[in-house]
Amino acid sequence: MTASPERWRMIGRATATLLAAAAFYETVAQSGIFPGVLVPTLPKVGHTLVNLLGDGTMLRHVFYTLVRVMCGFAFAIMVGLPLGILMARIRAVENFVMPLASALMPIPSLAWVPVFILWFGLGDTVTILIVFYAAMFPMLLNTWTGVRAVNPLWLRAAGAMGADEGALFWKVIIPGASPFIITGLRQAFQRSWIAVVGAEMLAASDWGLGWVIFDAKEFLNADVMMASLTVIGGIGYAFERLVFGSLERVTVLRWGMVRATKG
Amino acid sequence: MGARIMYREPRWRVIARNAFPFVVVVAIWEVLAHVGIFPVRLFPPVETVVVAFVRLTVAGILPHHAFDTVLRLSGGFMLAAIAGVAVGIAMGRWRLAEDVFLPLVSIGAPIPGLAYAPLFLLWFGLGNLSAVLLVGFVSAFPVIFNTWTGVKAVKEIWVRSAQAMGADNRRLFRHVILPGALPYILTGLRLGLAQAWRILVGVEMLAAVPWGLGWLIFGAREFLNTDVMLAGIVIIAIIGLALEKLVFQRIEAFTIVRWGMMT
DSSP states (O other), rough: OOHHHHHHHHHHHHHHHHHHHHHHHHHHHHHTSSSHHHHHHHHHHHHHHHHHHHTTTTHHHHHHHHHHHHHHHHHHHHHHHHHHHHHHHHHHHHHHHHHHHHHHHHHHHHGGGHHHHHOSSSSHHHHHHHHHHHHHHHHHHHHHHHHHOOOOOOOHHHHHHTHHHIIIIIIIIIIHHHHHHHHHHHHHHHHHHHHHHHHHHHHHSSSSHHHHHHHHHTTTHHHHHHHHHHHHHHHEEEEEEIIIIIIIIIIIIIITTTHHOOO | OOOGGGSOOOOOHHHHHHHHHHHHHHHHHHHHHHTSSOTTTSSSOOOHHHHHHHHHHHHHHHHHHHHHHHHHHHHHHHHHHHHHHHHHHHHHHHHHHHHHHHHHHHHHSOOGGEEEGGHHHHOOOOOOOHHHHHHHHHHHHHHHHHHHHHHHHSSSHHHHHHHHHTTTTHHHHHIIHHHHHHHHHHHHHHHHHHHHHHHHHHHHHTOOOOOOOHHHHHHHHHHTTTHHHHHHHHHHHHHHIIIIIIIIIHHHHHHHHHHOOOO
């Protein structure tokens, strides 16, 4: 984490680029070539963002979206992880689940939104189910691949040293498959994050980040849209870097599986 | 792949094994639909869906929707491929381009693509232009990242030896950099196409395009035509599977065969 000169140079250049891009945007916005409602100036976007954060509406939207995404995501892990392990360990399960999964996987989760709306009504159930659908397959497939990729030599070695089924599972299979499982979690979260925004736009409820953006379109509030985009991007980035980054550190690195992650 | 398997199951057994889970699911569906726990309009039996599928296909409605969706997908993806590869190569070759684009791309990438949808609709209006531009914009990110990585991964020693042997810039690019980076570029294109496909259906629902599978499903909801919606989803699954089998697996096989599994 030491900041090398190379790193400083990069930060400097990045700042310069972003400032230049901001200045360019600002010039276009100020020049009035495009209507101000469609291309709001940066101070206006900033102002809107601060206002929305200040009066708590943005936090409430964030809260609703996070709850939905977490429910669907957790649900997908609860189903995908054990099912993936079972598929890798038991042939019959694999034979049954795999054809279904390969038929359902190419269907984008958002295609189900209208059907789910009809079945479950507008609201949280639809959004959570869509997130579940989106997150389920990356979780399932990565776990399946991961468990199958566990070196059989390790299994036999552990078996020869007298490990019972439980120990084999927790001490060999799970750590061995961890790089894949974490890749699965990452991919699953990325997909859920896309799915939740789309589902919130389509299955309109009153709260949620996707809904704010979509609703702002009706009133030509481009400043609200851009402010929400910033928040959405920020949360996505935070999850990717902080949550999954540290998860990787405490599991994969600790178990010494880094080389396997690299391939 | 098939050649590597030592013992081969007879063909009919493979087919039967893959068909079995679908038979089970269809049977459960039929029972649920006929028992009448759910209203038939919302939960039509399989034969109704099949009839709707055949009727719409014969009338030419379903092919028209599917054709427009595929056209939009290819249009958006073409944009992404051309722009993405160009930007990625520029970033890999020139320091300045890297400094300019990398911060912008890193900021844009973590925002889920659909979140941009309302902004694009506001700027470019409802309809095709927005849909194609958005699909292109969103799928460009993986293409840019992978192309950039690929160009950077070309071994310095290849470049220098080519230069020492008197290759000019054009030859260097054509014979060293492009082939060296190609496996990564193809991976990027594959990811980009998958991304485009996942997002397109949602975009069609939001952008109110005149024809398109997303719009078909979304429109059918208004009239409670669940059979039409499910028929639309079947077509979506078929296109998705075709993309996977005809495009992705081809690309993968191509890169593996030519470069021995480089990515």
